[in-house]
Amino acid sequence: MRLLPGILVILISSTLAGQSPVVVTPVTVQEISLGRRVVGTVLPVRISTIGSALDGRVLTFDVNSGDRVKSGQRLAQLRPDTFNLQVAAAKAQLELYRQQLAELANGSRPEDIEEAEAKMLAAKAASDNAAKKFARLNSLAESSAASDSELEDAREQADAKRFTLMAAEATLKRVKQGPRLESIAQAEAQVQLQLHQVQLLEDQLQKLAIKSPFDGFISAEYTEVGSWISRGDPVVQVVQLDQVEVQLAVTAETVVHLYPGEKIRVDFPEFPEELFVGTVKRVVPVADPRSRTFPVFILLDNVLNDGVPELKAGMLARVEVPVGRREAMPLVPKDALVLNGVESVVFVIDSDPELRGRDSGLARRVPVTLGVAVGGLIQVNGNIDEGDLVATEGNERLVSGASVQVVGRRRTDTKVTGDGE
Numbered sequence: 324m325r326l327l328p329g330i331l332v333i334l335i336s337s338t339l340a341g342q343s344p345v346v347v348t349p350v351t352v353q354e355i356s357l358g359r360r361v362v363g364t365v366l367p368v369r370i371s372t373i374g375s376a377l378d379g380r381v382l383t384f385d386v387n388s389g390d391r392v393k394s395g396q397r398l399a400q401l402r403p404d405t406f407n408l409q410v411a412a413a414k415a416q417l418e419l420y421r422q423q424l425a426e427l428a429n430g431s432r433p434e435d436i437e438e439a440e441a442k443m444l445a446a447k448a449a450s451d452n453a454a455k456k457f458a459r460l461n462s463l464a465e466s467s468a469a470s471d472s473e474l475e476d477a478r479e480q481a482d483a484k485r486f487t488l489m490a491a492e493a494t495l496k497r498v499k500q501g502p503r504l505e506s507i508a509q510a511e512a513q514v515q516l517q518l519h520q521v522q523l524l525e526d527q528l529q530k531l532a533i534k535s536p537f538d539g540f541i542s543a544e545y546t547e548v549g550s551w552i553s554r555g556d557p558v559v560q561v562v563q564l565d566q567v568e569v570q571l572a573v574t575a576e577t578v579v580h581l582y583p584g585e586k587i588r589v590d591f592p593e594f595p596e597e598l599f600v601g602t603v604k605r606v607v608p609v610a611d612p613r614s615r616t617f618p619v620f621i622l623l624d625n626v627l628n629d630g631v632p633e634l635k636a637g638m639l640a641r642v643e644v645p646v647g648r649r650e651a652m653p654l655v656p657k658d659a660l661v662l663n664g665v666e667s668v669v670f671v672i673d674s675d676p677e678l679r680g681r682d683s684g685l686a687r688r689v690p691v692t693l694g695v696a697v698g699g700l701i702q703v704n705g706n707i708d709e710g711d712l713v714a715t716e717g718n719e720r721l722v723s724g725a726s727v728q729v730v731g732r733r734r735t736d737t738k739v740t741g742d743g744e
Contacts, residue, residue: 342683346716346731347672350653352709355702356580356645357652358695363571363589363621365638367562369537373398375552376530384548386559391630392535398559399546401531410524417517424510427502439498443491450484457481539563540632564632567623569601569640572616580645581606587621588696590641591634595664598657599623600696619644645695653707654700656733658715666690670714670721671707672729682730686714688723700735 379401386398457477543560546552569589573581581603589599601623610617621642626633659669669691672684694702707713714721715733 342726342728343686343721344717344730345670345672345686345714345721345727346733347712347729348656348659348715348733348735350655350707350709350711350713351700351735352651352653353697354649354651355654355695355697356649358588358643358702359577359646361571361573361577361642361644363569363640363642365634365636365640366568366570366620367539367542367564367636368566368568368622369539369563370542370560371536371562372543372557372560373533373535374555374557375401375533376554377401377527378553379531379551381546381548381550381552384544384546386541386544388541388544390541392539392541392561394535394537396535397532398535398541398561399533401533401552403528403531406524406528406531410521410528413517413521413524417514417521420510420514420517424507424514427507427510430502431498435498436495439491439495443488443495446484446488446491450481450488453477453481453484533558535561537561537563538565542636562636564625564634564636565627567625567632567634567636568604569621569623569642571619571621571642571644572611572614573619573644574616575610577644577646578606578617578619581619585645586696586698588643588693588701589621589623590643591638592641593638594633596662598660598662598693598701600657600699600701643693643695652694652702652704653709654697654735655703655707655713656699656715656735657696657701659713659718660691660693660701660703661718661721667693667703669703669705669707670718670723672712672714672727682728684712684727684729686721686723686725686727688721 381399382402383400384398385400386392392398457474457480460474460477539561541559542562545557545559552558583603583606585603587601587603589601591597591599601621603619604622605618605620607618607620623634655669661668661670667690669689671687671689673687674684689705689707691703691705691707694704696702712729712732714727716731717727721727
């Protein structure tokens with residue numbers, strides 16, 4: 324919490340005067356459902372078996388069980404040699420198609436047009452010559468100076484030269500007009516098809532590097548360097564543990580009082596000095612037909628100590644779930660609790676008329692037992708009454724009977740008030 328300037332001045336002056344500075348919150352009493360302890364199991368919030376998207380031989384295997392990995396980090400690499408060759412060949416083919424398209428788009432060269440014109444003129448000259456020869460023989464045939472076979476040959480030659488001229492004229496027209504739009508469109512489509520083929524091969528090349536889909540820890544290995552794996556074969560298992568789920572199995576009389584978003588207190592035998600408060604994430608509305616219990620999942624934030632998660636999958640949790648009967652019970656902020664592994668205590672700040680100042684008092688150590696969580700508050704049982712002021716900051720080093728200076732007051736809604744506000 325950020326202390327206001329006035330609170331900071333009081334904190335310094337009270338420290339110099341031998342008083343411990345504290346922030347206090349009044350104890351509130353509310354009607355709440357009493358708790359019942361249920362045992363649950365810690366599960367990863369996400370678990371994924373990472374498989375291979377392609378066939379291949381494992382070139383490198385970069386992780387071991389227990390390693391912490393980041394999203395996108397490479398876990399293993401398959402040999403890329405064959406795919407590199409395929410990508411290179413596909414890119415070369417793509418370049419060929421692009422050059423062919425460019426050739427069509429640029430149209431006919433002047434040299435091609437000149438060549439077609441020359442061929443057309445040669446065909447025209449040959450056709451004119453054949454026509455003249457046929458006309459001359461036809462005149463001779465009328466006076467019986469030419470035979471029928473000579474006339475027929477001349478006619479065939481004239482027709483052949485005329486057809487050759489027609490073909491040359493059509494070629495010249497086509498060369499001048501350039502390639503058809505349909506031919507250009509076909510060439511463009513061929514370029515796009517080959518481009519997609521290159522992209523497909525490059526995507527497959529990228530998939531040879533098997534990567535983690537999220538931050539987590541390696542929980543299992545399924546292959547080694549040099550092994551051949553097929554498409555879909557498992558490589559590693561990754562679990563996400565920055566948050567965990569505690570799975571419970573509760574009876575019908577308990578499940579009717581649980582709703583998503585509710586706060587639930589969770590204890591772990593391994594961490595007696597820590598208080599965990601989770602949130603109901605899911606309530607499965609279908610009972611197990613054998614046990615007649617309903618699965619409930621509670622979401623907890625996890626803590627990493629030197630990269631190692633504090634809460635680990637498979638741990639047992641003791642969960643305080645509310646039951647139907649309601650009673651008026653005292654509630655305190657969870658920051659008011661001091662846990663030492665043996666017991667839970669709060670420090671009540673009693674006023675002392677012998678001490679000067681309305682914000683001076685004495686700390687009284689009160690052992691309590693914990694109940695259910697209600698929002699950011701925890702139910703407590705002990706020698707504590709509604710309206711008592713409990714220390715919520717500066718309480719870690721207090722001892723019973725210590726003189727304290729109240730430097731801030733926090734209402735039950737967690738808003739802090741104090742001098743200087």
